[in-house]
Amino acid sequence: MIKKLCYFLFLICFLVFWSSCRKDFEFSPSTGSLEFSKDTVYLDTIFTNIGSSTYNLKVYNRSNEDILIPSLKLGLGESSNYRLSVDGLAGKEFQNIELLAKDSLFIFVETTIDINNFPNPDGNFLYTDKIEFDSNANLQTVELVTLVQDAVFIYPNRDNTTKVIETLTLNVDGEPIETELQGRELLPTELTFTNEKPYVIYGFAAVPNGETLTIEAGARIHFHSESGLIVTDNATLQVNGSFSNDQDVLENEVIFEGDRLEPNFSETPGQWGTIWFFDGSINNTINNATIKNATVGILCDGNPNEIGNKLTITNSQIYNSSSFGILGRNTSILGENLVINNTGQSSFAGTLGGKYNFTHSTIVNYWNNSFRQFPSVLLNNFILDEDNNATIANLTEANFSNCIIYGNDNPEILLDEIEDEAVEFNFKFTNCLIRFEDNNNNFTGPNYDLTDITKYEGNIFNEDPNFLDTELNKLIIGEESAAINQGLAAFAIQVPFDILNVSRTSSPDLGAYQHITFPEDEN
Structure with a gap:
């Protein structure tokens, strides 16, 4: 029993000593050498006051050292219309982000923008900001770009008291x-x-x-x-x-x-x-x-x-x-x-x-x-x-x-x-x-x-x-279609032009389209 107890104490001491000697959890400051999955995150087009989808940016530490990113923030700070989520935490500014050697982290980006908060938007407005990693000589940035479109909104009234x-x-x-x-x-x-x-x-x-x-x-x-x-x-x-x-x-x-x-x-x-x-x-x-x-x-x-x-x-x-x-x-x-x-x-x-x-x-x-x-x-x-x-x-x-x-x-x-x-x-x-x-x-x-x-x-x-591409809803017919020249002239006279404004009266094909010759890479 005493022998087992001594062995257990020895094992505990060894693990404490070993962990104190490990450098795996010692993080070096970032040196501005981060790499990114993209240099610009395009959040596509949104309507004013309608939230975007969630987009992601992947940040890589290609080095052999664990690093600490002292700051990660939006360039416009708290006034930015973008929102970030870093390692599951939501916000607009973060400090001391740990990133292990040869590892990566995801940053998720969303936005909601009121076009009326900006002068003279003229229907469409390009809203930009950036994510800043570190500062001064080690500063690295990734651009954020969103096209905001104005619209006429038609919606029912809402009782703000009862939420009905x-x-x-x-x-x-x-x-x-x-x-x-x-x-x-x-x-x-x-x-x-x-x-x-x-x-x-x-x-x-x-x-x-x-x-x-x-x-x-x-x-x-x-x-x-x-x-x-x-x-x-x-x-x-x-x-x-x-x-x-x-x-x-x-x-x-x-x-x-x-x-x-x-x-x-x-x-x-x-x-x-x-x-x-x-x-x-x-x-x-x-x-x-x-x-x-x-x-x-x-x-x-x-x-x-x-x-x-x-x-x-x-x-x-x-x-x-x-x-x-x-x-x-x-x-x-x-x-x-x-x-x-x-x-x-x-x-x-x-x-x-x-x-x-x-x-x-x-x-x-x-x-x-x-x-x-x-x-x-x-x-x-x-x-x-x-x-x-x-x-x-x-x-x-x-x-x-x-x-x-x-x-x-x-x-x-x-x-x-x-x-x-x-x-x-x-x-x-x-x-x-x-x-x-x-x-x-x-x-x-x-x-x-x-x-x-x-x-x-x-x-x-x-x-x-012989449709061009049914999955992409391209229903024009090609030159091998069984529908070519099979239309009855009496009906073609009623609808003399096809959906692409091509005349069909002389040799009507079946369906809404007169046939075309497909490019070789699309046939």
Whole structure:
């Protein structure tokens, strides 16, 4: 026992003596020889008063000695609009930061900037600062740069006492109807969106009863999370975009997207809610628009027998909807030169009947973020309640002419009819390129009789559309496409120019685009 005790005391003394001799934890002052993962941290573009994403900077000690950084701070000190986190500690100035030999540390950077705190910002403002490491002869710096963009903000009122945010009250048939949606009706001074500044919408902005929201060419509309636009009873939306000569900038296109401007969010689905056309809204038109990264790009309800169409959408694109590109519910939609891709469910769903006409449109779905339940195009004539009871309605017409309906699943059309002599279920695919293979004979009945010319005429099945890049939503077709010169001239005359303003009347291709020759590195 005594022997063991002596051994234990000897071991303790040895460890104390050994640790006192170690130089591993002796830190030498920094000599200005730090290295960095980048010399400038660009925090991309943000809207005024909206916080940025978190960006990181990695700091390296390449030497063989443990070093001590005497000071690490923002150049503008406590007045800086940047925020730092160093080794898990938040602040704007830090002292005696330890960095082991051949090791590194992460610095995380964020910012929120009010453009109105700066003189004459003129819409955009470049805000800069720097991170300073050490001082005097050992001073090293990393620049911080953020472009701050001014905007018109539309948001509900907030009670600062109760912290309750205003919910939307709608005028329906002259009666105020309270909803659970955060938001408010647009004011008379807000019923024209121009291209002078982008618009940022918090909650749901509603076009009031009997009013028209006009959106001018080149306007940019950004929605915060779970926000959207509602066109109410007897109200109208007019989106007046026009053709853009620069297809990378889309200077005249009206663009609807989320309010996160960082590149990592540019193609992220489900960032905001929807553009919702209520049952009683009328005479809505969308021309030359891009609707991207919504939950449902367009939700259109009611008015299936309206003279003309409840919604006319032309020369427009809908991408990256986490649920549906267009969801129609017993409604009336006309689409020409329409492109839809990358949706979590169907790119187009015409449900509970209705009236739909699409000409020279590319309605495809190459969603790869998760399993999807439905095909690119879904038509049905019913809706189920909570008890699984069905309400049925007429599908008076659903015509797809000179279209491409395709995707990475099979089949890409579903005709889901509850048969009842009291209702109609009318549809026709004419001169379309369609993905539909039924090798296991799962789709039977008259709706899937591909030889019935009252439902299917002049179509091409399962041939390659030869899209440029489906993942990047580049749905123009190449010179090897099966869609080339397969369009029926009568429909091409109705829509004489493709979505890129190229004439198609002499030899119409299917879909929204006339074909091009791809560069070798893109084909």
